[in-house]
Amino acid sequence: MNRFLLTACALCATAITTFAADWYVSAGTGKKKNAGNTPDAPLKAIWNALEKAAPGDTIHVAQGNYHGKTSCGWIMIDKPISIIGGYADDFKTRDITKYPTMLKPTNEMNQTKPKMDGGTVSFAMWASANQADVLKGKPTVIDGLYIDQGDANSYHATKAKPEGVATGMYLIPPAKGNTTYASIDSAEMKGKTTGNLTIKNCVFLNASNYAIQISHHEGDVKILNNVFINSRRQACDILCTKNQNGAVKFEFANNTVLFTWSSTNEMTDMGFAVRCNTNVEANIHHNILGLSVFYGFDNSKGIDKTKKVKLDNNVFFLNKKGDAAVTISPNIKPFFVTDDAWEDFEDCTGMESVENNISIKDPAVFKGIIDQAYLAGFLSATYTEKASYDPNSPANVFRSALGMNKVGSIQSKVSMFANRYPDENVMKFFGAMQQYGAQAVK
Numbered sequence: 001m002n003r004f005l006l007t008a009c010a011l012c013a014t015a016i017t018t019f020a021a022d023w024y025v026s027a028g029t030g031k032k033k034n035a036g037n038t039p040d041a042p043l044k045a046i047w048n049a050l051e052k053a054a055p056g057d058t059i060h061v062a063q064g065n066y067h068g069k070t071s072c073g074w075i076m077i078d079k080p081i082s083i084i085g086g087y088a089d090d091f092k093t094r095d096i097t098k099y100p101t102m103l104k105p106t107n108e109m110n111q112t113k114p115k116m117d118g119g120t121v122s123f124a125m126w127a128s129a130n131q132a133d134v135l136k137g138k139p140t141v142i143d144g145l146y147i148d149q150g151d152a153n154s155y156h157a158t159k160a161k162p163e164g165v166a167t168g169m170y171l172i173p174p175a176k177g178n179t180t181y182a183s184i185d186s187a188e189m190k191g192k193t194t195g196n197l198t199i200k201n202c203v204f205l206n207a208s209n210y211a212i213q214i215s216h217h218e219g220d221v222k223i224l225n226n227v228f229i230n231s232r233r234q235a236c237d238i239l240c241t242k243n244q245n246g247a248v249k250f251e252f253a254n255n256t257v258l259f260t261w262s263s264t265n266e267m268t269d270m271g272f273a274v275r276c277n278t279n280v281e282a283n284i285h286h287n288i289l290g291l292s293v294f295y296g297f298d299n300s301k302g303i304d305k306t307k308k309v310k311l312d313n314n315v316f317f318l319n320k321k322g323d324a325a326v327t328i329s330p331n332i333k334p335f336f337v338t339d340d341a342w343e344d345f346e347d348c349t350g351m352e353s354v355e356n357n358i359s360i361k362d363p364a365v366f367k368g369i370i371d372q373a374y375l376a377g378f379l380s381a382t383y384t385e386k387a388s389y390d391p392n393s394p395a396n397v398f399r400s401a402l403g404m405n406k407v408g409s410i411q412s413k414v415s416m417f418a419n420r421y422p423d424e425n426v427m428k429f430f431g432a433m434q435q436y437g438a439q440a441v442k
Contacts, residue, residue: 020056023049027064028089039091046075046083058082061145062089063099073109073152073184076122077140080195085144086441096144096201096441097427103145105152110181114190120147123191123214139196142189144441150206150420153183160265160414162380164373169265170208170232170418187213192241193221200224201441203427206420207231215239220249227429227438228257230421233270235260240279245306250282256429256437258317258370259378260292265417267293267381271320276309276350278302283310288437290317291378297324299350300332307350314357315436318379323359326351369428374421381416 024030024042036043036052042062043049047069049059059081068075077083085101087094103120114122121142154176156168173182187210189199194217204211204226211231214221221238228235235257240248257273271293276282278301289296296319297311304327316323322334326348335345337359346354363370431440 020058021054023053023057023059024062024091025049025059025066026062026087026089026091027066028062030062042091045069050075050077050079050081053079053081055079055081058084060087060091061085061101062087062091063101065102065104067103067105067109070112071109072112072114073105074112074114074118074120074122075103076115076118077191078123080140082139082141082143083145084141085146086201094144096146097430100146100203100427101144102148104148104150105184107152107154107179107181110152110184113184114186117186117190119187119190119210119213120149121145121189121191123189123193123197139198140193141197142199142202144201146203146205147188147211148203148205148423149184149188149208150423153206153208153420154179154181155420160416161419162373162377162416165377165416165419166422167420169414169416170261170420172264183208185209187211190214193217195219196222198222198224200226201438202226204228204235205230205423205426207235210234210237212236212238215241216248217241218244218247220251222251223253223255224251225254225430225438225441226256227426228255228260228273229426229429230259230261230418231257232261232418233263234272234275236274237277238280238282239277242279245279246281246308248280250276250280252282252284252287254286254437254439256288256432257296258288258291258429259374259421260294261418262293265414267417270294272296272298273319275299275301276307279306281308285310285313286436288315288317288433289323290315290319291375292319292321293381294321295319295323295325295334299324299326299348304348304350308352309350310353311345311351311357312353312355313436315433316357316359318361318363323357365433366429369425369432371422371425374419377416377419382414 023036024039026042030042030044032044034041046066086096088099154171156177160169173185176182188207189212192215196219211228238250262271273289273292273296275298296316316337323336325334430438
């Protein structure tokens with residue numbers, strides 16, 4: 001009898017492990033009280049399905065805009081699951097461009113900030129070594145979400161607003177324009193993860209502070225076939241939290257990354273499409289890495305000898321400071337693909353392969369897709385300062401009489417900074433350039 005019970009328990013455990021469940025969500029036809037486990041009785045919200053789903057389950061999400069629990073503006077994922085968007089309401093057809101599954105929070109939702117300083121989509125999938133071991137090997141897949149923080153951000157009404165651009169400059173918190181709340185100033189997708197994580201076929205638009213920022217403990221991270229438009233600081237940043245060389249294997253492939261802005265409007269730091277960090281093995285290939293305030297690829301952070309980087313078959317497009325950069329102690333050395341020194345990039349510590357990368361300068365490849373006014377404003381974007389000091393001004397004469405230091409003033413001017421990018425043609429970036437960047441999703 002004991003042997004029978006042990007065998008039965010083992011079979012049950014195998015069944016639980018083997019047979020994952022499917023859940024269905026539709027903002028248009030779903031109901032909170034539905035069972036949610038069939039296409040004809042979907043749940044209303046993604047968070048409803050997340051509460052019901054077990055590790056390994058798949059959540060299928062129809063078209064619509066999803067705002068999180070109690071319309072908080074964000075969702076938290078705390079287990080390894082798959083979320084697949086882009087379905088019609090009847091779930092018979094999937095087309096991410098025709099049936100977008102959107103997470104577009106409003107500015108009013110900024111009063112309920114994400115947990116753990118997370119993003120519009122937040123991961124909290126490991127908190128200890130033991131939990132990491134339990135989750136290891138169970139994949140998480142995010143496929144076909146459209147994340148846009150444009151409605152949640154705060155923009156100046158008129159300042160730094162080039163002709164034809166919809167808004168003025170992005171306002172860094174605590175500053176705010178005509179909105180009720182300041183911008184959320186958090187990544188669109190952020191979290192702590194382990195195991196195998198794949199993010200593919202997604203749109204990341206108007207990110208107020210990174211598009212993707214993931215601290216990964218151990219395993220594979222694959223960022224595949226996504227469109228990143230108008231990110232502040234950086235489009236994708238994958239960090240390794242385990243002190244072991246190669247603990248994280250990072251693949252960044254067939255992504256289109258355009259308009260990556262600096263941290264501040266002085267444009268003095270950040271502004272990268274993608275970078276490699278300590279203890280990460282990165283394979284970066286077949287991407288379009290363009291229109292970065294600084295570099296398309298950055299390898300100037302962390303300990304180079306712990307990295308292994310392949311940077312092959314990418315298109316670099318009108319990056320301002322360089323197509324790629326690496327630390328040559330104590331300085332940061334930028335490279336352009338067209339430089340004679342580009343061949344030397346492969347000899348830098350941590351660089352395994354730098355082959356078949358090309359540079360394009362004609363935006364005609366994005367004709368009818370890229371917003372021309374935004375492109376013109378970005379290419380001519382400047383920050384200037386004008387100092388003014390008059391030791392004999394009435395104010396300084398008065399300050400001198402009181403034994404105080406004399407002062408001057410600095411007037412700054414920026415022509416454009418992370419202004420909101422329009423969403424009309426964003427889906428057309430999928431398949432804009434054959435072989436490189438995000439391809440059409442079949």
